[in-house]
Every structure is written in C-alpha cells, then in structure tokens.
Amino acid sequence: MKWLDKLPLSVILPVAVFFALAPFVPEPHLWQKLNMLFEGTLSKPIDIFDLFLHSAPLALLVLKLMRLAGQK
Numbered sequence: 001m002k003w004l005d006k007l008p009l010s011v012i013l014p015v016a017v018f019f020a021l022a023p024f025v026p027e028p029h030l031w032q033k034l035n036m037l038f039e040g041t042l043s044k045p046i047d048i049f050d051l052f053l054h055s056a057p058l059a060l061l062v063l064k065l066m067r068l069a070g071q072k
Helices: 002-006 009-021 029-039 045-071
Strands: none
Touching: 002 045, 009 029, 009 045, 029 045
C-alpha cells in the first residue's frame, strides 16, 4: 500500500472531517445515512452511494493511521 504511504496526513484529515460533516445544516449526511442503515430504511441506491461517499475518506484516514502506528 505504497500509495497510502505517499498520501500526506495533512490532506487526508481535513478531507475526512469535511466529508463526514458535510452538509453542516440541518444534519450531516453521514449521520443521516448511518441512522437510516440502523433503522433498516437505507434502500435507495443514491442513499447507499451517499453512505459510501461520505464514509470513504474516514476509512482512508483510519487505514493511514493504522499504517503509521504499525511503522513505529
């Protein structure tokens, strides 16, 4: 996963936070889609895509942090 090692944490972190919290009003999409998932109402393809879109940068951040922790 050399491509992940090349990505700077200073870029991944703000992108992950922004995507997790966007749109800021009335409710972040990620929170809304996770609620829909736990309620069992996440069935439309656009909602599933939205869940993946807003959670992908967070997953990338977690992978990057795990790689950094493993290198030390």
